[in-house]
Amino acid sequence: MHVSALLTLLPFISLAYASPLTERSEAFDVSKHLGNLSPYFSAPAPSGGVQNDLPGDCKVDQVILMHRHGARFPLSSELVFIQNLAAKLVNSTDAIQKAKLPGNLQFLKEGYKSTLGHDNLTAIGRAELFDHGAQFKLKYPDLVPTSVLAGLQDRVIESAQWFANGYFGRDWAALNATMFQTIPEDNVTISWITPMGTCRNWQYAYGNNATIAWGAHYLPPITKRLNKLLPAVNLTTDNVHGALYACAYDGAAYGLDKSPWCSAFTPSEIEDFEYELDLLMDGAFGYNLPGDMGPVLGSVYVNTLLDRLTNETGTAEEVYLEFGHDTTIDLALVGLGLVEDIPGLSTSSRKSGRKFRTSLQVPFGAQMVWERFSCEKTLVGRQVRLVLNDAVVPLVGCASGKEKMYGSCEVGEFVKSQSKARGIKWGDATWNATCGDAGF
Ligand SMILES: *[C@@H]1O[C@H](CO)[C@@H](O)[C@H](O)[C@H]1NC(C)=O
Ligand SMILES: *[C@@H]1O[C@H](CO)[C@@H](O)[C@H](O)[C@H]1NC(C)=O
Ligand SMILES: *[C@@H]1O[C@H](CO)[C@@H](O)[C@H](O)[C@H]1NC(C)=O
Ligand SMILES: *[C@@H]1O[C@H](CO)[C@@H](O)[C@H](O)[C@H]1NC(C)=O
Ligand SMILES: *[C@@H]1O[C@H](CO)[C@@H](O)[C@H](O)[C@H]1NC(C)=O
Ligand SMILES: *[C@@H]1O[C@H](CO)[C@@H](O)[C@H](O)[C@H]1NC(C)=O
Ligand SMILES: *[C@@H]1O[C@H](CO)[C@@H](O)[C@H](O)[C@H]1NC(C)=O
Ligand SMILES: *[C@@H]1O[C@H](CO)[C@@H](O)[C@H](O)[C@H]1NC(C)=O
Numbered sequence: 420m421h422v423s424a425l426l427t428l429l430p431f432i433s434l435a436y437a438s439p440l441t442e443r444s445e446a447f448d449v450s451k452h453l454g455n456l457s458p459y460f461s462a463p464a465p466s467g468g469v470q471n472d473l474p475g476d477c478k479v480d481q482v483i484l485m486h487r488h489g490a491r492f493p494l495s496s497e498l499v500f501i502q503n504l505a506a507k508l509v510n511s512t513d514a515i516q517k518a519k520l521p522g523n524l525q526f527l528k529e530g531y532k533s534t535l536g537h538d539n540l541t542a543i544g545r546a547e548l549f550d551h552g553a554q555f556k557l558k559y560p561d562l563v564p565t566s567v568l569a570g571l572q573d574r575v576i577e578s579a580q581w582f583a584n585g586y587f588g589r590d591w592a593a594l595n596a597t598m599f600q601t602i603p604e605d606n607v608t609i610s611w612i613t614p615m616g617t618c619r620n621w622q623y624a625y626g627n628n629a630t631i632a633w634g635a636h637y638l639p640p641i642t643k644r645l646n647k648l649l650p651a652v653n654l655t656t657d658n659v660h661g662a663l664y665a666c667a668y669d670g671a672a673y674g675l676d677k678s679p680w681c682s683a684f685t686p687s688e689i690e691d692f693e694y695e696l697d698l699l700m701d702g703a704f705g706y707n708l709p710g711d712m713g714p715v716l717g718s719v720y721v722n723t724l725l726d727r728l729t730n731e732t733g734t735a736e737e738v739y740l741e742f743g744h745d746t747t748i749d750l751a752l753v754g755l756g757l758v759e760d761i762p763g764l765s766t767s768s769r770k771s772g773r774k775f776r777t778s779l780q781v782p783f784g785a786q787m788v789w790e791r792f793s794c795e796k797t798l799v800g801r802q803v804r805l806v807l808n809d810a811v812v813p814l815v816g817c818a819s820g821k822e823k824m825y826g827s828c829e830v831g832e833f834v835k836s837q838s839k840a841r842g843i844k845w846g847d848a849t850w851n852a853t854c855g856d857a858g859f
Contacts, residue, residue, distance in 0.1 A: 447686040449666070450675050454696025454777040455745045456667035458490055458675065459547045459784035461809035469826045471811050477794035477802070482559050483727055483739045485612075485720075485747060486551065487785040488578035489544025490671040492536040497664050504661035505533045507652065514651030524648060526679040533665065540574045540581075541672045547784035548578045552585025555740075564598070564738035570612040570747075571601040578784075579742040586740075609845050612743035614719040614750060615704070617845070618854035621716070624709045630699045632766040634660065637691040645683070663692045671783065693778060694769045700777050701764050704746040705753050714839065715853045717754020720747065721840035728791055728803055728830050745781035748807075752780060754840050757805075757812060779808065791830065798822060800829040 669678035813826030817836035
């Protein structure tokens with residue numbers, strides 16, 4: 420289509436569906452830009468010619484899964500923004516009925532109500548986990564798990580339950596008694612699922628200053644734009660924040676096609692919200708923690724992983740099925756040094772080519788899968804690779820020759836490349852210097 424023809428059509432298009440088309444010509448998929456609140460989706464295949472599929476002569480002999488819980492209702496602290504928005508709109512009912520609204524805001528005439536719960540898994544979350552359980556069984560039919568481990572939190576346990584039902588089917592009801600284990604998520608249990616719990620300084624370091632600074636930057640222009648369309652409502656920046664949460668969480672609860680608020684925003688506005696979620700995770704469970712706290716916390720998972728891959732104790736299992744959080748996976752990636760941006764994420768402008776992307780790393784139902792495998796011919800020695808949300812994340816600093824095509828490394832070389840994490844143990848001098856004394 421000729422550019423001028425496109426421009427004349429724009430007013431009509433924007434009446435029909437927000438303004439996505441005004442910003443970029445290719446389709447913008449909101450569901451892939453909601454950060455850690457995105458519904459599960461497979462990450463894009465790796466670039467640079469890295470193969471996502473293992474060659475036919477390779478056989479996986481160990482698989483280590485860390486699964487995030489599925490889609491959930493908003494946290495109570497987030498729900499309040501949505502409820503305040505809904506209350507504001509109820510107060511403005513008369514004005515909204517009289518207002519001339521663009522197509523993407525017509526839904527407001529019906530009244531926007533919110534009956535979202537909080538914290539628990541949603542039906543969409545249950546489906547994500549059941550599907551992943553069945554798919555995991557199909558992908559690794561010959562490897563036999565002996566246990567299922569979940570962080571002791573309702574939505575994590577329920578996620579393990581649906582996954583296990585997909586994986587084991589009705590046998591799970593009986594297997595649960597011997598196979599199911601939980602690990603507390605508190606401040607006295609050393610856990611690779613919630614390593615920050617035992618890091619006393621984390622609770623003071625964990626700040627959302629960057630998120631607040633970014634919110635002050637990106638929310639006012641959206642608020643101004645929407646208030647021009649809804650002058651009688653007088654939305655606040657908190658209300659707009661609530662509308663962005665409503666987009667994500669109505670999606671998490673009912674499906675994004677049933678989530679009216681998403682189309683109220685332009686792609687760029689959604690990407691600003693996505694960036695806020697990245698900043699939040701980066702600040703609390705990533706590189707924006709003070710000093711080396713992120714990698715120090717991440718080392719707890721990395722060391723557990725290396726122990727299992729090397730099987731030095733002779734007690735390693737062939738399958739680990741474990742359930743935790745976005746924070747678990749983010750900290751693990753940080754400990755591994757796989758998603759670092761240099762310089763770090765700015766709070767004054769959205770960094771577009773960033774490595775730290777929660778949409779790709781930790782959507783709801785995220786699955787971090789480590790495969791240990793050997794090949795007859797293609798690759799030499801016992802190999803390991805990371806498959807995150809169905810896409811290989813090439814391991815860095817340990818691959819040679821053909822391994823680079825598969826993003827894998829020989830296990831011993833991988834261990835060597837992780838000398839930083841390997842050099843940290845919970846309660847050692849580094850841990851204490853970062854976290855404060857490790858006593859309770
Ligand atoms: C709605 O209107 C009532 C009555 O005027 C007022 O007390 C309340 O604070 C308003 N709520 C919101 C969210 O604006
Ligand atoms: C979460 O689900 C459990 C089990 O159904 C229920 O007891 C609890 O009240 C729910 N919590 C919320 C916040 O809805
Ligand atoms: C296992 O059974 C216990 C007791 O009935 C239940 O509370 C728990 O949610 C079950 N766990 C899973 C993962 O199914
Ligand atoms: C650990 O948690 C308990 C219970 O929530 C709390 O009373 C205690 O102060 C916490 N300890 C530290 C060191 O944070
Ligand atoms: C966050 O901002 C507050 C107030 O501006 C400040 O006191 C605090 O030190 C900041 N925290 C961090 C971790 O930067
Ligand atoms: C809109 O709300 C702000 C406070 O958020 C207030 O200062 C302002 O007067 C209000 N404007 C109108 C037109 O009601
Ligand atoms: C770990 O080593 C023991 C003892 O050699 C062996 O029986 C077991 O199969 C190994 N496990 C894995 C996953 O390699
Ligand atoms: C770290 O702190 C704990 C608790 O005070 C202490 O027992 C331990 O020896 C410390 N580690 C080092 C290496 O100093």
